[in-house]
Amino acid sequence: MIVVVGSRHDRSAVDLVSGWARYKAALLTCEDLSTPGWELRLPDRSGSRAVVSGQIVHEDDFRGVLIRRPCILDTELRHIGASDREFVTAEMNAFLLAWLAGLRCRVLNRPSGTSLCGPGWRPMQWTQAAAAAGLEVAPSTQNVPARRKRTSPRAEAPPPIEVTVVGSLSFGAPNDNYADAALRLSSYVHIPLLAVRFAGGGSTPVFSAATAMPSLRDPAVAQATCEYLTAESVPA
Secondary structure: OEEEEOOOOOHHHHHHHHHOHHHOOEEEOHHHHOOOOOEOOOOOOOOOEEEEOOEEEEHHHOOEEEEOOOOOOHHHOOOOOHHHHHHHHHHHHHHHHHHHHOOOOEEEOOEEOOEOOEOOOOHHHHHHHHHHOOOEEOOOOOOOOOOOOOOOOOOOOOOOEEEEEEOOEEEOOOOHHHHHHHHHHHHHHOOOEEEEEEOOOOOOOEEEEEEOOOOOOOHHHHHHHHHHHHOOOOOO
């Protein structure tokens, strides 16, 4: 089965589960974390069990896990008493970090730091990683003007170009240069599911932003993600 870790209020996650019904896809929500039936065995996780969509399932039945949330928020825990939500939220996030990091099946994307889905980096951290990977990056400045001044209207910038990486595949690149740049960054940061945004208007890719939670509404991207998760071998 494919497990999608997300919220029942996230329409895109719900749609993915529906579209992957042939793989017995199911949504793991914060409500499941409060349901009896979990069993985590260490160091050998054989026989460990989880609750997914209200049902107890064995981890050995997982073919792949897709993570579609950076964390659990206390505002989601309506089934928990208000006075306990902050504590329970912290416990749920800590447990998910450990549980997801140790899964033996394919996972997109594994937790990093305090984020459940890849690194929870800020824009400047992504820019630093892109530069370290050898990508050309857009110049960035930050300032606070003393007062608002009249400025001449600026020419409208070309729309950005977004390339989505799924494993060794890329989608949305206008040419090989953009595809190669996105794949290079994905490999450098060890994030197999990644959306990379480039400044538009040129034949040479200029990095501007990235996210470890790209949109999967493109059927081709969703299909590639499903195939990655259900592949027989588990990447290192």
